[in-house]
Amino acid sequence: MFTSAExxxxxxxxxxxxxxxxxxxxxxxxxxxxxxxxxxxxxSLTFNIAENPQVLKVVGIDPSVDFVKYVRSQSIxxxxxxxxxxxxxxxxxxxxxxxxxALLVIGFFSDATRAVxxxxxxxxxxxxxxxxxxxxxxxxxxxxxxxxxxxxxxxSIKRPAMAYGSGELLSSLWNSAGLMNIKLAGLSxxxxxxxxxxxxxxxxxxxxxxxxxxxxxxxxDRREKLKERFRKNVLGNGPDRPFTIKVEVWAVRGxxxxx
Numbered sequence: 695m696f697t698s699a700e701x702x703x704x705x706x707x708x709x710x711x712x713x714x715x716x717x718x719x720x721x722x723x724x725x726x727x728x729x730x731x732x733x734x735x736x737x738s739l740t741f742n743i744a745e746n747p748q749v750l751k752v753v754g755i756d757p758s759v760d761f762v763k764y765v766r767s768q769s770i771x772x773x774x775x776x777x778x779x780x781x782x783x784x785x786x787x788x789x790x791x792x793x794x795x796a797l798l799v800i801g802f803f804s805d806a807t808r809a810v811x812x813x814x815x816x817x818x819x820x821x822x823x824x825x826x827x828x829x830x831x832x833x834x835x836x837x838x839x840x841x842x843x844x845x846x847x848x849x850s851i852k853r854p855a856m857a858y859g860s861g862e863l864l865s866s867l868w869n870s871a872g873l874m875n876i877k878l879a880g881l882s883x884x885x886x887x888x889x890x891x892x893x894x895x896x897x898x899x900x901x902x903x904x905x906x907x908x909x910x911x912x913x914x915d916r917r918e919k920l921k922e923r924f925r926k927n928v929l930g931n932g933p934d935r936p937f938t939i940k941v942e943v944w945a946v947r948g949x950x951x952x953x
Contacts, residue, residue, distance in 0.1 A: 702736055702761075706897070709836070709885050709941060710738035710798060713826065716881045717797055718742050720945045721824045726750050727792040732781050732813060733757075733799030737765040744771055753791075755779035781809040789818040796825040798943070800864075801857045810871040817950050823873055824947035826881060830859030834942035836885055840898065840905050843924035847916075854904040864946040873948025881945050884938045890925050891934055 717739065723729060725748035731740045734754030743752050754776045756762050762778045779785050781796075781803055794813040803809040813823045832838050841853045858864050861878040868876050887893040898909040909917060928937055 707736050712883050714739040714742040714797060717826050717945055720879050721793060721795060721822060721947055723793055730791040730794045732796040735761055737768060739797040744774055784812045784816050786816045788815055790816045792818055792821045794823050800825045800827045806867060807870060810867055814871050814950055819950050819952040821950050822947055826943045826945040827858050829942035829944050830856045835939040836941040839927060840924055843920055843927050847920055847923055861944045864944050868946050868948040874951050875949045877947050879945045881943045883941050885941045886938050888936055889934050890929055894921060
């Protein structure tokens with residue numbers, strides 16, 4: 695879905711770097727671990743894990759050739775490796791990793807059930823499979839604020855359902871993969887945008903997801919009306935400036951049983 699690493703880093707990538715810190719703490723990455731980052735994107739999670747010098751190995755996989763090329767260019771750490779690969783067919787042997795993780799990608803998989811089972815397959819008995827994904831509730835202003843503007847201009851529009859956007863749905867997915875000791879956490883953080891114009895450009899005009907697809911498909915005049923309504927909702931009547939909105943995600947972790 696994502697085509698430009700630089701554009702991604704200007705938008706959601708800035709958030710991913712912050713979220714990676716909270717997610718790594720939730721997962722409990724330990725000294726000596728071998729870790730797989732599924733859907734590594736521009737490497738936010740991979741690089742955060744590698745900040746621990748005692749982590750043995752971190753492998754990032756992504757289906758985008760351009761993203762993998764980009765992330766390889768950002769590191770000279772011999773413990774890091776990046777490969778072009780599909781989450782539904784991970785190119786690793788059974789029980790290759792201590793931790794297998796996925797940051798903000800579960801909802802993009804064409805078959806999330808198969809992806810989680812693949813994550814389990816490549817994880818050692820007693821190891822951890824974990825992911826985090828957007829909360830679809832109203833508290834997640836990062837997504838909700840633009841849909842409020844969309845619906846205020848066209849009440850016939852309904853926000854598309856986002857797969858796995860609740861703790862209950864993520865828990866069910868992890869249960870279906872046969873994982874044990876499942877734990878959930880709601881992770882909250884502020885997203886600080888440098889300006890409204892920056893946010894609008896990189897999240898919607900050059901971003902991804904259902905809201906960005908809706909915005910880009912609008913005729914120019916309607917897009918401008920939406921932009922102004924959204925801007926007023928975020929900034930009021932004042933000039934463009936930095937602003938902060940709240941981000942909410944769900945994180946889930948489960949343990950692979952010993953056979």
